[in-house]
Amino acid sequence: MIQVTRLGRHFAARITGVDLSKPLDDDTFEQVRKAFFDNEVVVFPGQKLTPAQQIAFTQRFGTLEHHVRKEAQLADHPEIFILSNKLNANGKAIGAQDAGRFWHSDLSYKTQPSLLSALYAVEIPVKDGKPLGDTHFASTTAAYAALPEAMKQKLASLKNIHSYRDYRLKNYAAQQEDERRGIRTVQEHAPTPEQLASVPDMATPVVRVHPVTGRKGLFVNEGHTSHMYGMPEAEGDALLRQLYDHIIQPEFIYSHHWAPGDLLMWDNVAVQHKATFDYDPLPRLLYRTTVRGPAVADSMVLQ
């Protein structure tokens, strides 16, 4: 029997009593799956996982993605996307070191956006006994539930554009705030024309019904939403800013303080997340697997 302990006010939990390096029987897996979707973000502390074991566990939730940034894939395990500032012999980072510098939901710009991600902590920077590089999560279902009824009605028929193309060009409020506090943020990745061609823009409902839980959530994010669909730009940008500010209010946030051996899983339909770049040059290394989700109901591919 697994133990589930709530960590945040509206969401997030710790799950103990399970060893993810071994295949789970169907009953235990169902308990884990239910606890995950109920809590939106879960951490399994103290795990000892090889890349193959992480892949075996996470692919029970669905098909694993191979990230469009091939240079950050783990050799022999393309399902693993490396997040790291560690350098190889040529002085290049061995993984993506700029992932999560803005609030986002993984791969929300794809025709089948990610259902969930799992991030395994191999090496966590520590200073003065305190772990650095927290990951922050905001529940978009809790944020939606707290909206006034008139706003829910206004949003019901609206769509926003999710774009991989646009995301490097913006000045992210979250990034600006980090820089104001003296936290260096890295922006290293320039997508190639082939990468861009593989991910056309998507028009997606602002209010998304979760394919597993049926909960409604706000499917807009600062990182990958480029603009509102069919709305004058200034009006659309003002509405998006209002929604972003609403989503990241403290009561909807859970911040994860990492320890090596944590496997942290989050529901990309129900939450969005952001990294903290307060550790460089201390080394940080995590392995991410990402499960493909279903196409979003009423979404459209834009060419």
Ligand code: SIN
């Ligand atoms: C991400 O998956 O966006 C990065 C999270 C982190 O490195 O804290």
